[in-house]
Amino acid sequence: MTLAYQAISWNRQKRVYDTVMAGGVLTFLAVFVVTGLVLHSEITAEALLIRALGTGAFLLLNVVLSIGPLCRVDPRFLPMLYNRRHMGVATFLLGAAHGGFALVQFHALGDVNPLVSVLTGNTDVQRLSEFPFEWFGLFALVLLFLMAATSHDFWLANLTAPVWKALHMGVYLAYAALVLHVVLGVLQAETSPWLVGVLGLGMAWILGLHVFTGWREWCGDREHAGATADGFVEVCAVADIPENRARVVTLGGERVAVFRYDGKVSALSSVCRHQNGPLGEGCVVDGFVTCPWHGYQYLPETGASPPPFTESVPTFAVKIVMGQVWVHPRPNAPGTRVEPAKIG
Amino acid sequence: MSAPFYIGYNAKMPPATAAFLRRWVVALFVAGAGVAVALAGLQHRYGDGQFEFGIVKSFDGIISESPYPNLIVRRPIGTDAKDVRSRVLLVAPGKHGAQELVRGLEGRAVTLQGSLITRDNQSMIEVRPGTIAVQAAAVAGDDGVPLGNFTLRGEIVDSKCYFGVMKPGNLKPHKACAIRCISGGCPPVLVVRDADGMAVYFVLAGSDGGAVSSDVLDKIAEPLEITGEVERQDNVLVLKAEPGTYRRLE
Ligand code: FES
Numbered sequence: 001m002t003l004a005y006q007a008i009s010w011n012r013q014k015r016v017y018d019t020v021m022a023g024g025v026l027t028f029l030a031v032f033v034v035t036g037l038v039l040h041s042e043i044t045a046e047a048l049l050i051r052a053l054g055t056g057a058f059l060l061l062n063v064v065l066s067i068g069p070l071c072r073v074d075p076r077f078l079p080m081l082y083n084r085r086h087m088g089v090a091t092f093l094l095g096a097a098h099g100g101f102a103l104v105q106f107h108a109l110g111d112v113n114p115l116v117s118v119l120t121g122n123t124d125v126q127r128l129s130e131f132p133f134e135w136f137g138l139f140a141l142v143l144l145f146l147m148a149a150t151s152h153d154f155w156l157a158n159l160t161a162p163v164w165k166a167l168h169m170g171v172y173l174a175y176a177a178l179v180l181h182v183v184l185g186v187l188q189a190e191t192s193p194w195l196v197g198v199l200g201l202g203m204a205w206i207l208g209l210h211v212f213t214g215w216r217e218w219c220g221d222r223e224h225a226g227a228t229a230d231g232f233v234e235v236c237a238v239a240d241i242p243e244n245r246a247r248v249v250t251l252g253g254e255r256v257a258v259f260r261y262d263g264k265v266s267a268l269s270s271v272c273r274h275q276n277g278p279l280g281e282g283c284v285v286d287g288f289v290t291c292p293w294h295g296y297q298y299l300p301e302t303g304a305s306p307p308p309f310t311e312s313v314p315t316f317a318v319k320i321v322m323g324q325v326w327v328h329p330r331p332n333a334p335g336t337r338v339e340p341a342k343i344g
Numbered sequence: 345m346s347a348p349f350y351i352g353y354n355a356k357m358p359p360a361t362a363a364f365l366r367r368w369v370v371a372l373f374v375a376g377a378g379v380a381v382a383l384a385g386l387q388h389r390y391g392d393g394q395f396e397f398g399i400v401k402s403f404d405g406i407i408s409e410s411p412y413p414n415l416i417v418r419r420p421i422g423t424d425a426k427d428v429r430s431r432v433l434l435v436a437p438g439k440h441g442a443q444e445l446v447r448g449l450e451g452r453a454v455t456l457q458g459s460l461i462t463r464d465n466q467s468m469i470e471v472r473p474g475t476i477a478v479q480a481a482a483v484a485g486d487d488g489v490p491l492g493n494f495t496l497r498g499e500i501v502d503s504k505c506y507f508g509v510m511k512p513g514n515l516k517p518h519k520a521c522a523i524r525c526i527s528g529g530c531p532p533v534l535v536v537r538d539a540d541g542m543a544v545y546f547v548l549a550g551s552d553g554g555a556v557s558s559d560v561l562d563k564i565a566e567p568l569e570i571t572g573e574v575e576r577q578d579n580v581l582v583l584k585a586e587p588g589t590y591r592r593l594e
Contacts, residue, residue: 011353011354011355012355013354013355013357014352020369023373024369024372024373024376027376028377028379031376031377031380031381032380032381032383035380035381035385036384036385036387039384039385040384040387040389040390042390042391042511043390043511044390044510046510047390047510047511047512048384051383051384052384055379055380055383059379074364076350076360076365078350078361079350079352079361080365105510105521106518106520106521107520107521108438109437109438109439109440110438110439110440110525110527110528111439111440111524111528112527117520117524118520121519121520121521121523121524122519122520122523124562129566130516130566132520133516134520185516185517188515188516189388189512189514189516189518190386190387190388191388192387194382194386195383195386195387198379198383282349283349285349290349290351292350294352295352295353
């Protein structure tokens, strides 16, 4: 079991992040409520709160989903990613408040249990326009809850990375469910084309961003076509790699990060053990390859994390011939020591 | 190092990264506020109903149980005009009708306490349980006046929410609540709008004049056409038709 989750404490950056995020959420809610009261003086407080909280949760989810691809476009967004899970938890809390108020308002004090009412009140599944939109909201809320509850690295370690990652990809399912919740719910009554426009704009932004960065990634993933000799593949010139940084190439279908540091060159898998972060976009800090996402560290020669941590990534044989770096595409077992190639 | 490298567990981020993010955070705040104004502002009007929540008043009148509990009062509530009969629908707290509260009191003169719910020319009282006091023996109620057959297009709402307890109290977002309320006994009402958008309200009854609550649950909050006999019961219009003959409008 990893000890990594104990190493990350609540530092100043996290406090700033949380404060800014809470400020943003409260500003949104306040502006929504004040606008509602000014322009619709007849509205009741419950209805206004339900709409403000629901809208806020959905908007925040749009922000959460933007962070990943934005970091691929510009690494200066990375601090947003580092504490993204806090934003995910905040999204869940807003959604839960929205759902809770709606449950009390629309389903409590009736002739059946409120939760039963949500599931059995409207069961018109034959016609799309009448479909019980509450089901989509509830489904998304359950997913957001599971992700929020397992957001701590304790769960990442205990569920194992692939299971955890798969669970957290559920955020896209939650997003789709919430789009349906909005389209089949409030947009059946609120017919301003501007509201549809705002929703569409958000969807186009999220989709466009993902398609764009996915396409760039896909282009980068094309098998590196260099000269081969003795099973080694020519990757690049030593001079092409900035000091303490890496050059990422795809060899045998795997992303390999070739780091230059301290007069040496080492090659290791570019996929971080923590959450598959792009290790090759990281940096050598204090002699360790450091992941740009959450700062996990690996020794360049062995691909192993410094004790007491136990993560390790595969390494690759590497050599330098006449200023050119050559890498063997066969991965060594994670943590296997490989002699770095000396420059010059 | 070719560019400042950010590590989350360091106490400070590189200044260039911080400056970059500050600009984005400001932009996000402005965009968020703009979206909030747009989304809150672009909604429909929520309706003019009033619910005197927490204000309990005393009312005198004669109980009528059918098709839904109502109180026949001697003047329109809120005016001094005497000798005009007016009917006020009665409901219980929560999503419940007042059937249990008035059972067996048909035609009795009572005083009761409750909170007023009003919208347009419609009024309703949320009766406080345990406050109905019978004042006199049975008094014969008047029969309704038939106005003829009509085909009407509108939406079924639960009258309690629509008249003012919830805003908005109709259409899809409110559908499940309306189902709950009507299932609980609140009178189902067909809201018909004329060419100017003015609403006319028809309390729905079966062809025998009885309650139809459980038979309309799958037809609430969607466009409908109903053909039936309209009867005036004092100020209240009752539309008598079998729920099986209601026609959905696509
Ligand atoms: S993915 Fe989290 S540290 Fe690398």
